[in-house]
Amino acid sequence: MTSTLPDTRTFASVTVGDEIAPFELPLTRTLIVSTAIATRDYQVVHHDPSIAAERGSKDIIMNILTSNAFAGRYVTDWAGPNSFISSVKVRLGAPNYPGDTMTISGSVTATDDATRTVTIAVKGTNSLGDHMNATVEVVLP
């Protein structure tokens, strides 16, 4: 077990306009299937390519709970473990198909001194366009 808790960004260190380093996520078939099952989402369009094709989808697609999870992970990777996410709001667009790459990027759009809440616009893009446009609120120490 590691013995030290990683640092957490402080509210005072954050300024509106701050960019968060982009993160490239290879969309492997394993990723799409394992995350769907780990979120108890057994809809066939998330794991069975032949049935997905019968229903008019090019291939299996990432499920929404996983898009949420990546929006959350992206922000806590940046914020650190002593942060508290108070909301994750995602607008969905182009599906995440296996073989593609989703690039997640983000920037600070607002800060609220009273609640120490930082608002972050998170965007996930793939070769088809915007997979998600998310707004994540995180409370920092």
Place this chain on the structure above:
Amino acid sequence: MSNNAPTIIVDSTPEAKAAFYAELQSFVGLEIGEPMPAPDEVNLPMIRHLVEAVGDRNPIYTDPELAARSIHGGIVAPPTMLQAWVMHGIDGPQRGGDGPYEKMNELLFSRGFTSVVGTNSEQTYKRYLRPGDRLTMRTVIDSISDEKTTGLGTGHFVSTRQDYYDADNELVGSMLFRIFRFQPKAKAPAAKPKPPRPRPATTHDNQWWFDELNDGRLCAQACAECGRVRFPTGPLCPSCHSRSYDKVEMPMSGTIHSFVVAHYPQVPSFDYPLPIVLVDIDPSTSHAGKPGNDKVRMIMNTADCPESALAVGARVRIEIRATDPDMKLPFAIIDATGATS
């Protein structure tokens, strides 16, 4: 006419539409069924499966010691897992067929809005969940939009709000989930027969040329006075202005002077890419040596040859072919030997 698809109700009058909207709106605010308990309490194995799959290394989710030293005071679940704790699992929803949600869907299905896509998920968290928390979810129909048209088709946005309560009946988080329930855009109709080619604009001055073609002869026009050969056909000799003319039968061969390959805009009568060639027709024998006899050029399409064979200077054979029952046109067939002049 028999049709297996269920009949779709079309609200063709404003009154009918308004009645449909009013019926839809009557579902807003209704709880869709009994509160749904999570099958299991929040637990470390499920947390571990998820954070491993997502590659999330935040120690507060799996490392008891570091989590204990964090502001969270111990292991917590990733907040975005909120929905996962109350998912139906592999057997899918077990809801009966007569709750408000099913009735709302039946109403939407009756108008043809049978397809569905998730568009928004908005989660808010009151606190992070810990192993041992046991959740119950209540779902309310939050809003239903008027008819909207998107890139996918026409339909209605339906928002439900899921509220998650802990064992003490305290609200721990909520989710507003919006779907688009829609009728897919009609697919392009399957291969309609090609319409015939546009007809040529014929006049007193060129009708004879098409008539000759119908009889299997490719013609140019020659002045009956001075013998000058000309094409396209016209009423006067450009040299001597005589109005009398002879028909000159041209050889069925020539050389590509120039060409284009049309891709766009596409006219349904043609196949694309569509080569269009300008052919220098070989001189006629009847008017050998007459001015213009070696300057007869005609525009035509090609037949039976790949686009790659097109080349300025390529020799062509000309065939008159019926394009439809009442029209014949010349086509250039590029010499298979690839000989150029």
